Amino acid sequence: MITRHSRIVRKEQSNLSSSIVSTLKDQIIHWHYPPEHRLTEAELCKKFDVSRSPVREALRVLASDGFLKKLPNRGYVVRQYNTGEIEELYEVRLALELYAVERLATKGPYNKADKEAIERLKKTWTGLLNGSSKKAEELARLDTLFHEALAHALGNRPLLQHLRAINERLMLFRMIDFAKADRVESTCRQHLDILNCIAARDTRGARAAMQRNIKEGQNNVHAAIKDALARAYLMRT
């Protein structure tokens, strides 16, 4: 692991541009910048101690992915979703996951790898139900992994990728969600419900369980969203 500068992390044998993309994206996802915060090339060059070429390439990518908004001849501003758009993201998630879980419950016998994956999820979430308290961040990560594992088991790559793009933007709100004391237990039960329905080929039940799971998260976030934004603003570096 080589670091050219303390602020930028170079993973594997990547280049400066992709390092800047992942660093900036991570910061935006975790709300280190307020909405509409302006980013100029010169500022980022100084911050990362690189020339404008990789910075420009990174900014274009981030703008294309919706993390930045490009102002014509005036640089970029951070694009944060507001309350309404966050709710809308939860809905898109719901649309994709309801479909995935329905297909998964319908399609019948899995191959060995899928069966093992489902078993592993069952074990993980049964374990979480019985004690072993974790931090909100870790729980959010495990929750994301659970939902992405289902999409993966369905074997639909594009669906998984769209889901990942959405989950990236919702990561902070998932953490807020799991900061609620009673949220872990209900999530465990919902996840086990989902898995059981899939195993029992109960299509309607699987959909219903998934809907409960996602909607509860959405409601928690909706209630806590102003608090969330305030915390995020404090957490920024």
Added chain:
Amino acid sequence: MITRHSRIVRKEQSNLSSSIVSTLKDQIIHWHYPPEHRLTEAELCKKFDVSRSPVREALRVLASDGFLKKLPNRGYVVRQYNTGEIEELYEVRLALELYAVERLATKGPYNKADKEAIERLKKTWTGLLNGSSKKAEELARLDTLFHEALAHALGNRPLLQHLRAINERLMLFRMIDFAKADRVESTCRQHLDILNCIAARDTRGARAAMQRNIKEGQNNVHAAIKDALARAYLMRT
């Protein structure tokens, strides 16, 4: 409209980089390049008569959006979806549109703008049912517009954007689909069914009609896909 070079079209007051993005994306979408076709910076510089800076920025964006695959230190290759992935894209479309149409049928009275939009769609597709034959390309465009209008009426921007990203990749296959003689009439009926179900608040009916509509397209494409690829290859410039 200023053109710096015959092969590249500059829209509005954009820059070279975004012009290259849209030009290349359009060519890839219409299969002007075979899968795995290699693109080098130097080649594109010559082709568009620009320097490497805008080309590099464009390539990174296209790679980030999944239109190109980046080989480490070896440039880029065109990323075309194979038969299986195209089917998967149709499934993601189905997931999003089933959800949208269900919500639309459920949510009750629209505002005036939505009502008008629905009325316009009804008129368009009633018109197409009664004669007025069009080319496959125009029909594909109208079909895409129909489906995106529904997502727009729902008022969920992220959902619309994900749908658009998918539709971009499916454009050529929609055209193939509409080249089938009897496809126009069945599409018109299905679209009118969908609109009527929405107006009647018939959630289940709306879902069923949408499912018929998308699945029929998917089946047509599946049957014709080898033919499609052959044509696309011939259509390339």
Added chain:
DNA sequence: GTACGCGAGATTGTATACAATTCTACCCAC
């Protein structure tokens, strides 16, 4: 004949120079 190594060419990665555009602030006319 095969394997290894070296080197030239090709290609991408990064930095910098220059051009074009836009914003801003100041000055002057009225």
Added chain:
DNA sequence: GTGGGTAGAATTGTATACAATCTCGCGTAC
């Protein structure tokens, strides 16, 4: 005091120079 115009600073857009890395073929050793 207000309005307009202009100069210069700030910022992005484009081109090019140089560095680093990889590819591939050729020659030589064994």
